Amino acid sequence: MASRKLFLLPGDGIGPEAMAEVRKLISWMNDNLSTGFETSEGLVGGAAYDDHGQAISDADMEQAMSADAVLFGAVGGPKWDDVSYDVRPEAGLLRLRKDMELFANLRPAICYPALANSSSLRPEVVEGLDILIIRELTGGVYFGEPKEITDLGNGQKRAVDTQVYDTFEIERITRVAFDLAKTRKGKVTSMEKRNVMVSGVLWNEVVTKVHGEEYADLELEHMLADAGGMQLVRWPKQFDVIVTDNLFGDMLSDVAAMLTGSLGMLPSASLGAPDPITGARKALYEPVHGSAPDIAGTGAANPIAMIASFAMCMRYSFDMIDAADRLEKAISNVLEKGLRTADIMSDGMTKVSTSEMGDAVIAEFEGLSL
Ligand code: IPM
Ligand code: MG
Numbered sequence: 093m094a095s096r097k098l099f100l101l102p103g104d105g106i107g108p109e110a111m112a113e114v115r116k117l118i119s120w121m122n123d124n125l126s127t128g129f130e131t132s133e134g135l136v137g138g139a140a141y142d143d144h145g146q147a148i149s150d151a152d153m154e155q156a157m158s159a160d161a162v163l164f165g166a167v168g169g170p171k172w173d174d175v176s177y178d179v180r181p182e183a184g185l186l187r188l189r190k191d192m193e194l195f196a197n198l199r200p201a202i203c204y205p206a207l208a209n210s211s212s213l214r215p216e217v218v219e220g221l222d223i224l225i226i227r228e229l230t231g232g233v234y235f236g237e238p239k240e241i242t243d244l245g246n247g248q249k250r251a252v253d254t255q256v257y258d259t260f261e262i263e264r265i266t267r268v269a270f271d272l273a274k275t276r277k278g279k280v281t282s283m284e285k286r287n288v289m290v291s292g293v294l295w296n297e298v299v300t301k302v303h304g305e306e307y308a309d310l311e312l313e314h315m316l317a318d319a320g321g322m323q324l325v326r327w328p329k330q331f332d333v334i335v336t337d338n339l340f341g342d343m344l345s346d347v348a349a350m351l352t353g354s355l356g357m358l359p360s361a362s363l364g365a366p367d368p369i370t371g372a373r374k375a376l377y378e379p380v381h382g383s384a385p386d387i388a389g390t391g392a393a394n395p396i397a398m399i400a401s402f403a404m405c406m407r408y409s410f411d412m413i414d415a416a417d418r419l420e421k422a423i424s425n426v427l428e429k430g431l432r433t434a435d436i437m438s439d440g441m442t443k444v445s446t447s448e449m450g451d452a453v454i455a456e457f458e459g460l461s462l
Contacts, residue, residue: 098409100158101136101152101188104181105383106446109391110398113450114163117399117419120454125415125461132159136188137167137181137383146458147184157374161409163402164188171386172328174188184192185378189229192374194362195261196268197227197341198404199380201328201358206427210436213325217255218351223331224276225348226269227341229362230341231261232291234338257337262298264365270307279311279332283320283340291415297338317344324348345380354435355381356394361408375409377401387434391445394433396423399453404434412459415461422456 098118102111121127134152135143147157147167156162167181177183188194203211203221211218236254243249266282273280282299287294296314303312315323317340323330324347336344349358358381364374379397387393403419406412426449431439433449444452 096127097158097160098131098376098405099155099162100131100133101148101156101162102133102139102167102385103137103167103184104139104167105166105385106381106390106393107137107167107383109388109393109446110379110395111163111165112154112397113395113453114402115448116450117402117454117457120458121415122363124458127412127415131245138169138172138183138185141172141175141179141181145179147181148187153187153191156376157192158373160372161405162188162192162376162404163398164376165398166245166379166381166383168383169388171385181383186234188376190235192362192365192376193230194376195228195230195365195376196265196363197225197229198268198272198361198363198408199227199341199345199348199358200224200360201225201345201352202231203352204424204427206424206430207297207353207357207436210438211351213351218328218353221328221351222276223348224272224333225341225345226265226272226333226335227345228261228265228335228337229341231257232338240284255289255337255339257291257294259294259298262295263302265335266299266302267306268363269333269424270303270310273310273333274307279310279313280307281315281320281331281334283315283317283334283344285317285340287316289458291337299335320344323348324351349380354394356397356399356433356435358397361401361404363408373409375405377405377409391398391447392434393446394435395446395450396433396453397448399423418460419453419457420429422453422460425456425460426452 102108131169138147203218208215208219224433228318232251236256241251284292284295362376401418430441
């Protein structure tokens with residue numbers, strides 16, 4: 093078995109606790125299924141800042157660039173509220189995305205049947221929900237220049253962020269969306285704000301063109317992003333794949349995530365373009381949730397989003413489709429059995445800690461694997 097190089101960046105807050113459960117799973121798989129995962133580990137976010145004053149070091153960036161896949165926990169926390177902007181914890185994550193050219197962010201929002209009652213929406217609205225948000229991740233207002241605050245000299249300052257998209261950036265994210273829609277229900281909804289932003293006008297135009305030329309057999313729908321947010325909470329099951337820019341994708345994916353009961357449940361994959369020779373994509377996998385500093389260290393964190401991110405890693409980086417399916421099934425089974433971390437706890441269920449949840453998923457996965 094060829095080795096599979098994983099670079100782990102647990103980060104801050106609950107990141108390390110969630111990552112510990114994935115580490116347990118990886119060593120079980122190496123011991124019992126000869127999966128040959130090789131792991132090394134680095135620092136990112138506040139943890140990296142405390143160690144060496146940067147949100148990620150050049151040496152760790154190099155390791156990330158040469159790994160087959162990066163597993164990322166979470167970054168940030170009040171401890172670093174006052175550090176300067178360019179070395180704030182989030183800068184580490186943004187540098188990883190930019191330098192690895194991870195332009196395609198896949199954020200599935202799946203409502204596990206056992207959790208339909210944990211949503212703030214009525215169960216019939218979310219039961220069976222399975223949507224996929226494709227967020228553009230290396231462009232738009234996150235990275236556009238100029239990005240600065242200037243002193244106007246009259247007691248006023250001016251802050252500028254720049255929303256910018258080139259045709260090729262919209263084309264490639266559109267293709268990712270349609271290629272994935274092909275394996276699902278075949279419908280893509282593109283969201284922008286062409287009524288107020290010229291970047292939205294171009295976005296709409298390019299998505300329409302790529303659809304017409306390359307994917308005319310699939311369904312394309314356009315929606316203004318604000319209306320899309322409203323439709324997401326009104327009747328989310330109308331969507332299959334949503335494709336949108338970096339900032340709208342950030343917001344809409346938090347909305348979609350919460351439909352499913354808890355941010356603690358949802359994984360994500362960030363992928364680069366396939367290498368022209370090997371076909372391999374640079375990739376980073378991370379839970380959608382943040383570092384949750386308020387519960388860090390208490391054993392209350394939900395490790396499912398991190399474990400499900402590892403399932404996505406097996407699926408997209410290593411073509412281990414069966415193992416990914418089994419791991420997702422294991423998560424679903426454990427929920428069916430009534431085990432709940434604090435964030436998804438409800439009446440009559442059994443409350444478990446981070447590591448108890450991790451152990452239960454591994455035991456279930458073992459049962460499905462051996
Ligand atoms: C996310 C997060 C990040 C983002 C932060 C941590 C920089 O909210 O991945 O959704 O805004 O992209
Ligand atoms: Mg976000």
